[in-house]
Amino acid sequence: MDNQPPNNNILQVKIVSPKAVIFESQALAVSSQNSAGKFDILPEHANFVTLVQQVPIIIKTASKENKTFQFSMAIIYNTANRVHIYTDIQQSLNPTAITPQATAEAIATTSA
Numbered sequence: 148m149d150n151q152p153p154n155n156n157i158l159q160v161k162i163v164s165p166k167a168v169i170f171e172s173q174a175l176a177v178s179s180q181n182s183a184g185k186f187d188i189l190p191e192h193a194n195f196v197t198l199v200q201q202v203p204i205i206i207k208t209a210s211k212e213n214k215t216f217q218f219s220m221a222i223i224y225n226t227a228n229r230v231h232i233y234t235d236i237q238q239s240l241n242p243t244a245i246t247p248q249a250t251a252e253a254i255a256t257t258s259a
Contacts, residue, residue: 198221204223
């Protein structure tokens, strides 16, 4: 996924936990809900990072099939049509104390 050139009409979606890649595919959209409400990530979406808790994450694949995932807590990070969803992050993380530094540290921990 990471070595492919970006296609402006398709998202490259990857769901990872500290132990494994859970899902990896091309997609048309990623939808979920955060503390501000429902959102959709579509191709050419602005850079975006958010925390979601115990809500469905729906991925509409390139073949127009909906894949639904739900985690107790996940960080969704989008840049340049690449959506990374980091799961199984520290449960002790206080969602009201999320800072850019804490988010970057959580992403670095699950990416290692």
